[in-house]
Amino acid sequence: MSMITIREVSAYVGQEVTIGVWMYNKRSSGKIQFLQLRDGTGTIQGVLVRNQVAPEIWDEAKLLTMESSLYVTGMIRQDDRAPSGFELDVTSVKTIQVAEEYPIAKKEHGTDFLMDHRHLWIRSARQAAILRVRAEIIRAIQMFLDQKGFTLVDPPILTPSSCEGTTNLFHTKYFDEDAYLSQSGQLYAEAAAMALNKVYSFGPTFRAEKSKTRRHLIEFWMIEPEMAFVDHEGNLEYQEQMLEFVAQSVLQNCQTELQTLERDISKLEKIKAPFPRITYDEAIELLHREGFDDIQWGEDFGAPHETKIAESFDKPVFITHYPTEIKSFYMKPDPKRPEVVLCADLIAPEGYGEIIGGSQRIDDPELLAERYEEHSLSKEAYAWYLDLRKYGTVPHSGFGLGLERTVAWICGLDHVRETIPFPRMLNRLYP
Amino acid sequence: MSMITIREVSAYVGQEVTIGVWMYNKRSSGKIQFLQLRDGTGTIQGVLVRNQVAPEIWDEAKLLTMESSLYVTGMIRQDDRAPSGFELDVTSVKTIQVAEEYPIAKKEHGTDFLMDHRHLWIRSARQAAILRVRAEIIRAIQMFLDQKGFTLVDPPILTPSSCEGTTNLFHTKYFDEDAYLSQSGQLYAEAAAMALNKVYSFGPTFRAEKSKTRRHLIEFWMIEPEMAFVDHEGNLEYQEQMLEFVAQSVLQNCQTELQTLERDISKLEKIKAPFPRITYDEAIELLHREGFDDIQWGEDFGAPHETKIAESFDKPVFITHYPTEIKSFYMKPDPKRPEVVLCADLIAPEGYGEIIGGSQRIDDPELLAERYEEHSLSKEAYAWYLDLRKYGTVPHSGFGLGLERTVAWICGLDHVRETIPFPRMLNRLYP
Numbered sequence: 001m002s003m004i005t006i007r008e009v010s011a012y013v014g015q016e017v018t019i020g021v022w023m024y025n026k027r028s029s030g031k032i033q034f035l036q037l038r039d040g041t042g043t044i045q046g047v048l049v050r051n052q053v054a055p056e057i058w059d060e061a062k063l064l065t066m067e068s069s070l071y072v073t074g075m076i077r078q079d080d081r082a083p084s085g086f087e088l089d090v091t092s093v094k095t096i097q098v099a100e101e102y103p104i105a106k107k108e109h110g111t112d113f114l115m116d117h118r119h120l121w122i123r124s125a126r127q128a129a130i131l132r133v134r135a136e137i138i139r140a141i142q143m144f145l146d147q148k149g150f151t152l153v154d155p156p157i158l159t160p161s162s163c164e165g166t167t168n169l170f171h172t173k174y175f176d177e178d179a180y181l182s183q184s185g186q187l188y189a190e191a192a193a194m195a196l197n198k199v200y201s202f203g204p205t206f207r208a209e210k211s212k213t214r215r216h217l218i219e220f221w222m223i224e225p226e227m228a229f230v231d232h233e234g235n236l237e238y239q240e241q242m243l244e245f246v247a248q249s250v251l252q253n254c255q256t257e258l259q260t261l262e263r264d265i266s267k268l269e270k271i272k273a274p275f276p277r278i279t280y281d282e283a284i285e286l287l288h289r290e291g292f293d294d295i296q297w298g299e300d301f302g303a304p305h306e307t308k309i310a311e312s313f314d315k316p317v318f319i320t321h322y323p324t325e326i327k328s329f330y331m332k333p334d335p336k337r338p339e340v341v342l343c344a345d346l347i348a349p350e351g352y353g354e355i356i357g358g359s360q361r362i363d364d365p366e367l368l369a370e371r372y373e374e375h376s377l378s379k380e381a382y383a384w385y386l387d388l389r390k391y392g393t394v395p396h397s398g399f400g401l402g403l404e405r406t407v408a409w410i411c412g413l414d415h416v417r418e419t420i421p422f423p424r425m426l427n428r429l430y431p
Numbered sequence: 432m433s434m435i436t437i438r439e440v441s442a443y444v445g446q447e448v449t450i451g452v453w454m455y456n457k458r459s460s461g462k463i464q465f466l467q468l469r470d471g472t473g474t475i476q477g478v479l480v481r482n483q484v485a486p487e488i489w490d491e492a493k494l495l496t497m498e499s500s501l502y503v504t505g506m507i508r509q510d511d512r513a514p515s516g517f518e519l520d521v522t523s524v525k526t527i528q529v530a531e532e533y534p535i536a537k538k539e540h541g542t543d544f545l546m547d548h549r550h551l552w553i554r555s556a557r558q559a560a561i562l563r564v565r566a567e568i569i570r571a572i573q574m575f576l577d578q579k580g581f582t583l584v585d586p587p588i589l590t591p592s593s594c595e596g597t598t599n600l601f602h603t604k605y606f607d608e609d610a611y612l613s614q615s616g617q618l619y620a621e622a623a624a625m626a627l628n629k630v631y632s633f634g635p636t637f638r639a640e641k642s643k644t645r646r647h648l649i650e651f652w653m654i655e656p657e658m659a660f661v662d663h664e665g666n667l668e669y670q671e672q673m674l675e676f677v678a679q680s681v682l683q684n685c686q687t688e689l690q691t692l693e694r695d696i697s698k699l700e701k702i703k704a705p706f707p708r709i710t711y712d713e714a715i716e717l718l719h720r721e722g723f724d725d726i727q728w729g730e731d732f733g734a735p736h737e738t739k740i741a742e743s744f745d746k747p748v749f750i751t752h753y754p755t756e757i758k759s760f761y762m763k764p765d766p767k768r769p770e771v772v773l774c775a776d777l778i779a780p781e782g783y784g785e786i787i788g789g790s791q792r793i794d795d796p797e798l799l800a801e802r803y804e805e806h807s808l809s810k811e812a813y814a815w816y817l818d819l820r821k822y823g824t825v826p827h828s829g830f831g832l833g834l835e836r837t838v839a840w841i842c843g844l845d846h847v848r849e850t851i852p853f854p855r856m857l858n859r860l861y862p
């Protein structure tokens with residue numbers, strides 16, 4: 001008799017197997033108990049017929065409460081009426097633990113209550129499905145980048161200072177020095193690209209912002225590719241190819257999960273390269289045509305602007321060539337028009353906003369030194385970053401994808417708090 | 432004409448290609464310049480013959496200094512005398528930048544100097560090879576766990592408190608609360624295993640220890656699998672299979688890198704499951720036989736002890752069943768002998784010490800509550816962790832692999848500081 005997981009049942013039809021499971025629901029007539037079982041890899045219905053098992057097995061099953069743990073033994077039967085296509089004709093149950101009354105079982109709970117019980121909430125079908133899609137998105141990104149010759153590098157989390165001021169940074173004492181938690185691994189990834197050509201990082205980043213929106217987490221994960229000898233246009237091509245690969249991988253490997261989430265998969269099927277590109281100038285015009293009087297050339301977009309722009313397209317859209325003034329110090333100005341930079345934000349459809357920001361980087365050491373002055377960056381702290389332009393500077397580009405926003409979009413969620421096992425938000429550090 | 436990388440040259444023999452490269456060395460006779468070129472994906476020698484190119488190309492190449500960047504064009508020629516098997520007959524060079532005098536070029540530099548220039552040091556053949564092996568080890572681990580049905584989960588880095596006291600923790604203000612940087616994602620991974628069955632985390636962990644040894648970093652990366660319905664013995668089997676897979680993947684995919692590192696690959700070829708297992712009791716006896724009088728039953732091993740134990744084996748060795756007293760609060764006592772726990776440390780050969788620590792976890796809620804008392808753990812802060820034992824507790828196990836020590840071992844390095852792009856150590860927060 002084999003010990004298997006629910007994911008594997010299709011290979012064991014007609015065979016007796018044992019599975020370690022939790023019971024998440026039970027229906028019972030006097031003659032049959034229907035046990036809804038989950039093991040974290042899937043769900044299956046166990047059917048227990050009174051006159052086909054010993055009385056003590058029948059009675060033991062009757063005691064099982066929600067989230068009780070057990071080893072269940074039975075024959076796998078193909079059943080096209082079952083949601084998973086299979087059922088288990090139970091021959092034996094061996095209780096591990098009859099669970100105490102499950103706190104998040106019965107009624108509709110408020111978000112705070114569910115977040116306080118996040119360690120249990122993630123067991124629910126919907127939350128578990130989201131976490132599996134998250135893992136598949138990461139897996140697909142890594143596979144895509146691996147196939148394209150990228151090398152994973154892990155930039156430091158503890159950094160001596162930041163390129164964007166310290167107000168939104170978490171501070172810690174690093175022995176006798178001051179250190180801050182990284183907001184981005186990009187600058188370090190640039191150094192690595194000069195050593196390894198195409199690299200990417202995948203790690204946690206931190207913003208100590210007191211904002212409470214459905215798009216923000218305090219602690220979030222970023223994928224940050226950086227590519228030597230790749231220009232602005234090449235940068236966009238990698239991004240759209242990567243997102244197409246991600247969407248197709250999720251469609252192929254997460255069918256059950258997308259069904260659980262009731263995701264409209266026709267929306268995901270449309271995520272195919274190339275993506276439309278509009279310039280910042282065109283985006284401003286579009287907004288003015290649509291009646292947005294609250295934004296002028298030179299100002300950054302807010303969430304309502306991004307949503308309006310995205311509505312004009314059924315794919316993600318690149319907004320390129322933002323004003324130099326409102327973008328980061330390291331972005332390369334357009335040689336033909338230095339008041340804008342060779343950058344793009346990628347705006348997801350359906351109101352999910354910016355999921356990628358990227359640019360070609362400044363490769364001219366003199367221009368970069370000027371930017372240090374303009375942005376009051378410490379020449380000592382960033383001496384190493386300037387070195388990258390002194391010793392064999394090359395055209396190079398990169399981008400950062402916000403994982404949680406991407407998961408929210410692919411899963412069709414209302415809020416990023418469900419996209420990560422244990423979200424960190426304003427007033428939320430537990431569990 | 433194709434724009435390619437050096438890794439791809441074998442597919443372009445006899446064709447003219449252009450490659451973006453850095454020059455890392457040059458030899459020259461009056462008639463031929465030999466350009467040693469690297470692009471981060473590999474190295475190739477460019478051969479420039481005076482009477483076969485225009486004088487201005489010859490002169491341009493003559494100006495190239497170490498780490499200068501250029502686009503080089505030429506014909507790929509198979510050459511079995513070349514280390515990589517290929518050479519480039521240069522027809523043209525287009526300089527991007529003639530580099531300033533390279534600071535780490537000439538002489539032997541001390542470690543501090545190299546670490547201050549880590550952003551450039553990683554360009555050297557040896558350091559780049561290590562970083563590629565590191566990426567391959569991560570890739571192999573992820574592929575192995577993926578094939579075994581594990582789901583990647585990302586535990587939080589910012590946590591309200593720690594299971595092991597706060598003295599070795601980095602502290603930060605989390606708005607009005609106190610937060611600490613994670614030392615391990617294990618407890619959260621356990622929660623996720625109850626939702627998803629087999630999970631693993633891969634992320635940075637932090638120890639604010641003032642130790643300066645060749646095995647310690649302040650910031651290091653851990654892979655932490657956690658498995659529902661898996662016991663102590665099953666736990667060891669996953670570990671040895673995973674490390675065999677890692678070693679075989681590196682042997683297969685990093686031949687050039689291992690050669691650059693002059694690694695004795697016969698040592699790596701021996702890393703095949705099963706690994707030997709000895710109990711803590713047997714390890715103490717072994718040490719006493721070998722003349723170590725400085726350790727008694729009940730004490731933890733130091734580095735010299737681990738090295739001596741490892742010398743008796745040519746594979747990694749599991750030391751199992753440590754005294755309960757010296758191990759973490761969450762480890763499950765051996766039911767037959769509760770003064771020891773169902774745990775194992777995996778000690779690497781060649782003096783690399785402990786690379787994995789793992790155990791079966793306590794599944795009895797009452798015993799875990801007792802441990803909270805004994806270890807003065809906050810019932811409030813860890814209420815969620817106890818919940819995992821109240822609502823369908825199951826036997827479960829997990830382990831944590833220290834990535835940097837594993838990289839040091841596989842690469843055969845003297846010090847973990849070379850195993851990560853930007854190491855964080857005592858007095859080392861730059862670059």
Ligand SMILES: [Mg+2]
Binds near residue numbers: 301345354
């Ligand atoms: Mg924006």
Ligand SMILES: [Mg+2]
Binds near residue numbers: 732776785
């Ligand atoms: Mg130890």
